[in-house]
Amino acid sequence: MTPQFMPAKHSGLFLPGPKSLLILITAMLVNGWGSVHVLAEPDTWGKTTTIQAEFHAASDVPKSQIALTREWYEVASGAWGNFGPLEFWIVGRDEQAARELDKRYCEIRKRKDPGISFRPCLHRGHNFLSYARNGNTGLNTRRNEHEKWSGFIITMSGKFPGPGEEDYKPAVLHEYFHVYQHAHIHSRNEAAREKLSRVNPWWGEGGAEYMAQLLYSRQEGVRPGYLREIMQRKLRSLKDLRRGESIRDIPYGRRARVAYDLGTWFIAFIISKSSENAYRVRFFKDLNAEGFEGAFLKSFGQSSQELLDEFHGHFLNLDLEEMMKIIP
Structure with missing residues (x-):
């Protein structure tokens, strides 16, 4: 025997019959009640976060350098507040390892922002190969009107300064204070950001x-x-x-x-x-x-x-x- 849909009381709720149910669903769709709304992620730029920085390193970078970098990031964020999203990319001296790290970097960029093109990313100026060759440190602030993902990317390297030099520690603090500075400039407009930060x-x-x-x-x-x-x-x-x-x-x-x-x-x-x-x-x-x-x-x-x-x-x-x- 085929069960019949009958109006019934159940747990205090009125359960409609099939015809009433069809009318109700149609009304909900017409009025937009049944549509799926995807809420945009809130823009938390400039607010401190409990999310810790990500650390990525080339295959020739010793674990001790990663630990050293993390230690001084924690000193900086403990003193000035933890801002993000933040990624650390640590490059060694081996050029092939730097090339492989560049590939991983661009894969992550593409994953975080599908609008990023892989090949231009790979051949960008100041890629990790240049850090393997020339050393140095740097911050890339990604906050603009064209990209979905906003965040900070700090690059540390194996020389000038290297992890065995005292200068490496304040260099981590220096780059993190740039994070602090740029986190306090909210606009996505490049000209507006430059005006607030000073170009020189x-x-x-x-x-x-x-x-x-x-x-x-x-x-x-x-x-x-x-x-x-x-x-x-x-x-x-x-x-x-x-x-x-x-x-x-x-x-x-x-x-x-x-x-x-x-x-x-x-x-x-x-x-x-x-x-x-x-x-x-x-x-x-x-x-x-x-x-x-x-x-x-x-x-x-x-x-x-x-x-x-x-x-x-x-x-x-x-x-x-x-x-x-x-x-x-």
Whole structure:
């Protein structure tokens, strides 16, 4: 006997017969009640996260270097907040291993953003093969209007600095402070991001370098006087600053080291006139709403041009002993 669909009461719910059920389903579809809505992932850019960084390494990279990199990432994120999504890619010195790592990198890029083309990714500028050959470190901030995935990619290598050098540790901190800086710029528009971060290295690199060296100098086991030693060494670039030249006007390229080194001193200078909190917290908190100059004025009480004029016209003309007084 074929069971009949009968209106019935069941657990307090009315169960319709077949004709009523068909009408109900039709009404739901017409009104959109039965449609599937896929919610876009919320944009959490600029917010701290509990998700830890990913670590990827070439086959010739020793486990000790991966552990060392992770250790100093944890120091940085513990001090400044854990921002992401973040990936570390660690390159050794073997070129074939770097090529294989490039393939893995592009596979992951493609997986995270299907719009990425594999071959252009593989042959991008500053790929891992270039790091195997030339060393160095770098941050790639991927935040734009054309790609789905936003995040940070830090590359560490086997030389300049290598994991056996003391400089490797503050280098990890330096790259992570760039993460901190760029996490506080919310726009996906490239021009807007550049306007808030400044195109030339004096501000971004100076800030990353000073905060990295300052944090490193505070770690247990770091020799007393480390920071003063590093900062005094950076003053060697003073001889390469041209008459009447501002560090603000020196671009990336052949003379960028002058802006790096003296930009580091400029950050120390403005912190000495305000506070570490004014630079690291207040300025970045106000950056999106106030713009660069608005946040600068609000945090330091003077415009960037006024403080740059004082830095060049007065501070850099002091004798070494007077200059070193601002270094903790």
